[in-house]
Amino acid sequence: MDFLRNILLFYFLYNLMLFTSIISAKPASFQQDFKVTWADSHLKFVEGGNAIQLKLDQSSGCGFASKYKYLFGRVSMKIKLVPGDSAGTVTAFYMNSDTGTKRDELDIEFLGNRSGQPYTLQTNIYINGKGDREQRVNLWFDPSLDYHTYTISWNHYITVFFVDQVPIRVYKNHERREIPYPKSQPMGIYSTLWEADDWATRGGLEKIDWSKAPFFAYYKDFEIEGCSGALSCAAYQELTPTQARSYRWIRVNHMVYDYCADKSRFPTPPLECTAGI
Template sequence: MKGLRSLNVIGLFVIWILSYVVALCMVVVSGRPATFLEDFRVTWADNHVRQLDGGRGIQLVLDQSSGCGFASRRQYLFGKVSMKIKLVPGDSAGTVTAFYMNSDTDTIRDELDFEFLGNRSGQPYTVQTNIYAHGKGDREQRVNLWFDPAADFHTYSIRWTHSLIVFGVDDIPIRVYKNQEAKGIPYPKQQPMGIYSTLWEADDWATRGGLEKIDWNKAPFYAYYKDFDIEGCPVPGPANCPWNPNNWWEGPAHRALSPAQAKNYQWVKANHMIYDYCTDKSRYPQTPPECGLDNL
């Protein structure tokens, strides 16, 4: 009995050790930031970035003296990031509110962009997305949002996996970019990226191609953020994390859109997409190689 008891103890110890090792292998993501100060830093014009609700939310300010911006303290390689944003209300023509990921490298930049283009009052708010892979960008698409994004907070997300990149608005896909490296198309997967946001003046191009200029009589302009959510592999961090197939975002359910997501994505493209670089023959007489491929 004594020997059996010892074997049981040893067995329990081995199980505990194995469970601990498995747990270590699966601890791959950062937690939700508790406050803005814990996971982000101001990158530009700190007197134009104001903390709200004890740091759980922030306000960005644009006036004639300056715009502003912030960034994550760490970089990440794969995962999902999201923020709830309430955009500039009223006459926001000429302003751009951006939420994006960037590798912070000059010559071979990787970048995943949301750019919210200000409007004249009463016009739809347009969101432009763009993807840079291995230094090559110019992959813009524009979608008119089907709600007023200045009236309340909405969730904007970027999911980045080995299989695909999905831009989401309230969990509705508005842009999908699949990994087509097997066909010679660049895909960002080697460089970690930080998370950034800015509010700035871009009235030379932002609203109707620059025809609508910013009205400084309406300044200051405000955008609001809350519920910063980061689930990804921090770099520096565990070296095996970015390649761990147990990360939830790499699971079979996330390697393609679900039927419901695919239906919503087709609805966005059919009813709300107003520009797609793939069909712009003035810029691309020869269709870019990634266009026309299955991105569902």
């Protein structure tokens, strides 16, 4: 009987540990779940306190970050981007382990444009400090006219970036083939608005026009579903058939750069590019 009680106690404590390892704040509150990381004078509440405005001018950009880190999870927020001539600006939403040169990072970066040109969304993945995994898609709508939902979802099996629930980037776990995957470092949520006209628009050819400053981006409806323990949240392993069709449509019609196809940078494709990412 003591042996049976010990077994039952073990499973009770184990399940309790799994339950408490899940930190869920959905929807999240900026005041409770985030903090300003730099230039707090350039962030303010707008729309009756329901949204955050980020400002970029010649004196500074700005940024904020989550108060907590998550080993796996799903994070989303609605963003309205800099309108008009935004060349040279970068609005970023990303996950970062904040571990220096050995960091893991999942990036969404909106690269500003000249008026009338498509907005380019760049994704990148850093694992143990190594990045160089850029993909870019041109958005199929004007993201400065209204809010759209941007999501990063990652678990032990698969990492997916979404725009309005449409998958635009997939990176699978192929560690069995000795391909690195971001699964060992909890990551915080970060967002910034900053000047990067040395590379952001047409590789740095289009410079920022400070006569158009200040530049503004807007954020609201933060959602976080994350895990601080070893288990993943929403541990799906593949896209659904509907998601897979949407993903193919994105790659055929809106992808403008894929590091896997860049033979000038990678004469021999990186291993993950041949593993079916």
